[in-house]
Amino acid sequence: RKHLTFQNLQEHLERLLAEENGSEDSRDQVAEGRLGPSTVVLDHTSGFEGLLLVDDDLLGVIGHSNFGSIRATTCVYKGKWIYEVLISSQGLMQIGWCTLNCRFNQEEGVGDTPDSYAYDGNRVRKWNVTTTNYGKSWAAGDIVSCLIDLDEGTIAFCLNGISLGTAFDNITRGAGMAYFPAISLSFKESVAFNFGSRPLRYPLVEGYRPLQDPPVADLLKARKLLGYLKNVIHIGIDVTEGKLVEKDTSMWQLQGEPTVLITLAHIFNYFSPLMCKVYLVEDVLMTFLLSILERGGAVEAHPLIQQLLDLMWLLMEEYEVHECLKQLLMSLLRAYRFSPIIPDLGLQIHYLRLTIAVLKHEKSRKYLLSNVLFDVLRSVVFFYIKSPLRVEEAGLQELIPTTWWPNRFTKEGKESKEVKEESAEERLRRRAYERGCQRLKKRIEVVEGLQVQILKLLLNNKDRGGGEASRYIFLNKFRKFLQENASNRGNLTVLCPPEYMVCFLHRLIAALRFFWDGHKAKTPAALSSEEAYVPPQLFYNGKVDYFDLQRLGGLLSHLKKTLKDDLAAKANILIDPAELQAVTMDDLDEDEESATSAAQSQRPSAALAIGGALARPAWLSSPTLGRANRFLSTAAVSLMNPRRPLGTLEKIKVLTLRVEQRTREDIEGTHGNDGLLLGRPPEEPDQPITENSLLEVLDGIVMMYNLSVHQQLGKMVGVSDDVNEYAMALKDTEEKISRCPKRRRDIHEELLKSQKVFSEKLNHLSRRLAWINVTIYSKEKMQDIYWLLRVCIRTIEHGDRTGSLFAFMPEFYLSVAMNSYSALKNYFSPVNSMEELPGYEETLMRLAAILAKHFADSRIVGTDIRDSLMQALASYVCYPHSLRAVERIPEEQRISMMKNLLAPYEQRPWAQTNWILVRLWRGCGFGYRYTRLPHLLKTKPEDASLPSLQKPCPSTLLQRHMADLLRSDRDLAPSFLNSVLNQLNWAFSEFIGMIQEIQQAAERLERNFVDSRQLKVCATCFDLSVSLLRVLEMTVTLAPEIFLDWTRPSSELLLRRLAQLLNQVLNRVTAERNLFDRVVNLRLPGLESVDHYPILVAVTGILVRLLVDTDVQGTERATAVLLADPCFQLRSIQYLLGHAEPSALAAAAPAVDKRHFSLHTYTEYISTEELAKVEKMLNHLSEEFKQAAATTLPTSEEDLCPICYAHPISAIFRPCSHKSCKACINQHLMNNKDCFFCKATITGVDDFTKPASS
Incomplete structure (x- = not known):
């Protein structure tokens, strides 16, 4: 055997790797039973274009139509096969197999034709032309495995590796029958397929093969090379001894050992090209890096990952490192998102730790930020913690063994706030449940901490390397991300799901405040994050893009x-x-x-x-x-x-x-x-706030809240509403069981079944609610939203000081201020109380000041935002707590607000302002202490938190301001009252016109339907009439001299118009068996609020104030004007106290209809003093009426005013000399200066008396 040197190291490695190739060749035969390309992707050319959006890798798909279908490029006809689908959204989808002959359209998809088979976890069913129950419900983040066994003829499915059982058996096989993986999905639903191009997540099913073969040869090479790499790291050279020694790998560093470096360069020569392949990155590299972190401890304690990344940048080609890092991060994101939730969240923590380790490497972080994190993948997913739909699998039963739910309710079905003694057993259960929730919270906080750590790395601006710091790359990408989500023209499918946005917002706030306070520590002159705001120049200097x-x-x-x-x-x-x-x-x-x-x-x-x-x-x-x-x-x-x-x-x-x-x-x-x-x-203080980059992040956070976070917070409240509904149903069932007679065993058993169903559902929901309360509505999250509210308030206050430049502020700052307050009040309240927040009273007052100042601010032009401000103010004055905050704002602001509310109603949306004035009066008016109308009391247990259903809480302070304004400003009162009377005239006339149409429709013999919208508009006109009457009552009570002090130029005219309108209303509403009576008795759905009581007590209140509660002179004037009005009828006043008219018509009426309206029957709503005043008024009017009738002389027709035909002519116009009565011309001149008859401009009006006849 030759000595191994650097000269022959290359050949040696090639020889070692060739051994693997040899053994592989024999196995690498085409798998039998499969047709189509070896790389399996979705067939995006098969005619489904436009109905679906397919990702660049041809494995992900998003629905872009009602119901779009797509299949893969490869089919199977023999053997056992498996593929996986990663569910990104839990909506309507049918996943399974189909043949080439299946034809789909926008209504029918996979499973709706004879040779297609599908599983639908949204409706928990299986489909093959017909449908039956099957499997479990799926959630976003689940993985569905689809299995087909063409030897046995069966199809089965698994959810997160757990078999759901055989779905179909005896499927069609034989010549021409080959099955393609296929899916049908509805709009905006999205999934990703894994046919085998990446390691299957749940490959444990015996004997089944993925549709795409794994790259076995490359896999063996990569594992072998990784082994060599480990050996090099593991072994060091002791130069003095001249031998090899084992080293601790975790602390390995690339310290100028040329031998080691050259050896590694040879290994990387073969290893680098392999690391560009998805399968190998996930199976070899990611697994190796995760194993380094498995020993526990902080991420910092594992510098080996940093060293390996240094090596990669050093020894691999740049394009190879880029591809490798991209694939590594995509694999990590998939692994994080599609890991099942286990009680300690261990899998999620594991993947986040590796993500942090990779992002700690500066060069890699900058590359990923610039090119991958926002461009290629949805990095926001890293900050999301999915909530488990199936509580059992998430192990919440072990974590929260004891469940609890509220079981004391008020009449409206709200959880009762009164502290009643809870039983010892209840207390134990509640405490055990709270302990379980605390355990869960601690685990989730670990994950949240890691997510914040990732953001701290991305927001780092102290990078040591060259080029831009990470924070500035992040800022530019973040702005682009906001733009994609803010543009309404954008494709709906690229929008970030709101549930991700909520989590991203909270983590970003945590990271931002960390850096903000860090800067404050270094620069004492700067502001702390508690005082944060966005300075106004950002809105107009063009340095930040608001799209x-x-x-x-x-x-x-x-x-x-x-x-x-x-x-x-x-x-x-x-x-x-x-x-x-x-x-x-x-x-x-x-x-x-x-x-x-x-x-x-x-x-x-x-x-x-x-x-x-x-x-x-x-x-x-x-x-x-x-x-x-x-x-x-x-x-x-x-x-x-x-x-x-x-x-x-x-x-x-x-x-x-x-x-x-x-x-x-x-x-x-x-x-x-x-x-x-x-x-x-010049209005802005010249002091540093914080680093400018953090201001832009803060601005982005406010925008994010406005884009989708607020809606999502409102949506998730549904779970606690469900808990309350089920708890009420359970309580009701238990009460029925206790009342059930012993002989009725059948009823008793049914009730026990119901009790069991409700209890199981509540056990499930209360655990799910625990999760939601920890991840979305916890105290910390509430403090984040509260902090955001205060940021917006300070930003608006600073912007307001810049005068006209305030107009540059984006609308969303005002929206977020209103919405975040609403979220704190309505969404977080059952779990955490808003009153406990620091500085809560002051914040409430500052928000009240903003609403009071800007609802009529001429610098704000958008009708939507003006409406929102008006509605927010209207809602604010309904609740005692926030109304007191309005009363605490500086006096000049309060007076200015009341002045804006009293501006004439023309040329502006007046219904809301009128409603605000009514709320300030409610509780002071005649018979006006009701929360809900008397005749509706027993029938509608609506949501007790609605602003309109709050108990009356009048504001005497604001009423006093209103009275002062009406008295002191001579022009304000006539123009305001003229507009109120005009609107009342319009609203009541519209109402009468509509009930005539409704009555005619209801009396037709043929079957007919009254349009529900028409009923709604009709009821609205009635409600408007009542509230306008209440505002008149308020005005008459607070400043009667506007009508009764005739030294004021317009008071007599206003009194005449008021009398005219009151008589019109009384005549229409009090006539027995007339139109109003008949429509009220029809009791049509939508017209519930239309009844005698609300409108008659409002009119009575005005009359009592004018005729009983004023001085003698006032009473005389009011009486004279009322009786002089030609429409006055004494029987209308008698009707109020139930004095029926003794006419033949009444006598002929059937006994059923003889239920007369009378204020006497409403003793709960009208006090005895009030009733006594009505009696006094009736007696007074009866006397005066008799005297007036005796003294009135008949007037000839020629002498009557040609406009109203009610009063004698008493005025002549200059210059045209036409004539009318004073009342008509004065009223006309309030709105118009042209003559009735000839349209000449009237320059003056003189008194006219008819000359005595000779």
């Missing part, structure tokens, strides 16, 4: 035109005029290039002072960069160099860089350049 997201003031291009002077004056930013004229993107491009060259030719020195931003315009002409990701504020945004004071003419133009190409200088800035913080407005 095409809406700004508070509208579109960015519009804002740049309208606010260019403010930008120049406040922030030293000049907008290039060429940009404002640019019409198309092409114009913009031309402007950019000319601007760049101009700026460079004029000021080379200034360009350098700004950190070389202008010295790199190469990206402008790059042919590879598409326009889709270009900044919106592309063209030249300019700035002045000296920071303060303003006014010098040193104005330079600079281009905002493309998002993908920004460097550290562009973001952090240098001594002569503020980077992201360019253009600080």
